[in-house]
Amino acid sequence: MAIDPPEDEAFLSYNYFDGGGISVHGPAVILKKAMKGRMSIEAGGRMDIVSSASIDVLTQASKGEAFTDERTEVYLGGSRIWGDTLFSANYTVSDESDYTSNTLMLALTHDFFERNVSVNLRVARSTDDVSSNADPAFGEAGLKRTAYSLGLTQSLSPRWLAQLNYEVTADDGYINSPYRNALLESTAWVPEVYPNARTGQAWVLRSTHGFLRDLQAGGGLRGSVQLSYRYYRDTFDVQSHTGKLFYQHRLSPNRSFGIFYRYYQQTAASFYGDVLPASQLFKARDKELSTFSSHGVGLSFKFESREKKWGWFERPYFKMGYNFLMFDYDDFSDPRTGQLYSWEANVFQISLGSRY
Amino acid sequence: MKNKGLFLIVLALMGSMNGCAAVQPKDREFLADDMMYFDADPQEAAWHLHVEEVLEGSRGGFSGSGGGCGCK
Numbered sequence: 001m002a003i004d005p006p007e008d009e010a011f012l013s014y015n016y017f018d019g020g021g022i023s024v025h026g027p028a029v030i031l032k033k034a035m036k037g038r039m040s041i042e043a044g045g046r047m048d049i050v051s052s053a054s055i056d057v058l059t060q061a062s063k064g065e066a067f068t069d070e071r072t073e074v075y076l077g078g079s080r081i082w083g084d085t086l087f088s089a090n091y092t093v094s095d096e097s098d099y100t101s102n103t104l105m106l107a108l109t110h111d112f113f114e115r116n117v118s119v120n121l122r123v124a125r126s127t128d129d130v131s132s133n134a135d136p137a138f139g140e141a142g143l144k145r146t147a148y149s150l151g152l153t154q155s156l157s158p159r160w161l162a163q164l165n166y167e168v169t170a171d172d173g174y175i176n177s178p179y180r181n182a183l184l185e186s187t188a189w190v191p192e193v194y195p196n197a198r199t200g201q202a203w204v205l206r207s208t209h210g211f212l213r214d215l216q217a218g219g220g221l222r223g224s225v226q227l228s229y230r231y232y233r234d235t236f237d238v239q240s241h242t243g244k245l246f247y248q249h250r251l252s253p254n255r256s257f258g259i260f261y262r263y264y265q266q267t268a269a270s271f272y273g274d275v276l277p278a279s280q281l282f283k284a285r286d287k288e289l290s291t292f293s294s295h296g297v298g299l300s301f302k303f304e305s306r307e308k309k310w311g312w313f314e315r316p317y318f319k320m321g322y323n324f325l326m327f328d329y330d331d332f333s334d335p336r337t338g339q340l341y342s343w344e345a346n347v348f349q350i351s352l353g354s355r356y
Numbered sequence: 357m358k359n360k361g362l363f364l365i366v367l368a369l370m371g372s373m374n375g376c377a378a379v380q381p382k383d384r385e386f387l388a389d390d391m392m393y394f395d396a397d398p399q400e401a402a403w404h405l406h407v408e409e410v411l412e413g414s415r416g417g418f419s420g421s422g423g424g425c426g427c428k
Binding site: 004011013015017028030036044046089113114115122147148151153155158159161163165166167168169184200201202203204206210212219221223224226228230232234236238240242250256264266270288289294319321323325327335347349351 | 373376378381383384385386387388389391392393394397399400403407408410411412413414415416417418419422
């Protein structure tokens, strides 16, 4: 915690996701420039190359064929420190063939009581436009998303931090997908119908505790364990519990690894159904709105030089990570087999960065 | 509304703890270590948050990431 002075930093990464018939991969780049130790500007970009033959695409889309798409995201941001207060803002533009999004984010962080307590306020507002590649007559539908969050971080001891966050998200407009259909009892597929507003609330409690290295081994932190829990509920009647345990271990002053386990469980939206009566007004067969649970495990390795090296590259670092995810649905079946659906995913990330 | 009230009470309780759990500036060395950060790599965290928000029906609480995704 506590507000850190900004640094000049460059970051390059490559991400890969493969699972459930969906493949997403692409690079990301970020450049930060500090000014006078109190200000910074930051710019970045990301590209996601998507290839999808998901169960929704194969069983519900009008042609039932896989598709490819690209998403590009660019952002520009800045921050300014006044005493114990940090103000930051950024603007993000995300664009793909059938979805554009413009997001403005403003955040304020203030340290109190000799930096033992830190309060964070954040507002983000997105203006999205949704269209359909399958149906040009769909035109464009708008969606406005707003998120307000309040966070408090407290140092409980020289090696123990706790954090409490509360966030409200409010969506207003076209929330569903123009491609997805609901299955009626008559076996007919009809377009989904969602309410045009959704408000969610999330409560998060996190704690990090550091472990000391033996003084004979040089002192300092040997590792840390982080626990987090989130409770979420919204006006669609979705409720979820998310728990994560993350352990980091320092092998040497410049090499460390991390492992985590994450559990997620949610209940279905009130208007979700694997099969629905035609008389129901709102209809959804989105598996993300069904009752399901997921398990995630991950392993990461980081190398960070402590010295100024390679000309003007300072403390360069290299990181790679692998996550394995498993999803099991309680009330979402594969229409081709009639069996409850489940799937697995592999996620890789590799990144290179340096201060300069 | 009841939950918002509860949240404010917990916030107040946590805020009041600083008096008994204050860490002096000379003892802050470990708190500044990367290993104590909740999101030591914000870029990586933002991408994973985006993936989770696309695949799950819940959002928020860990500071969000912008952008939509029509890839489902």
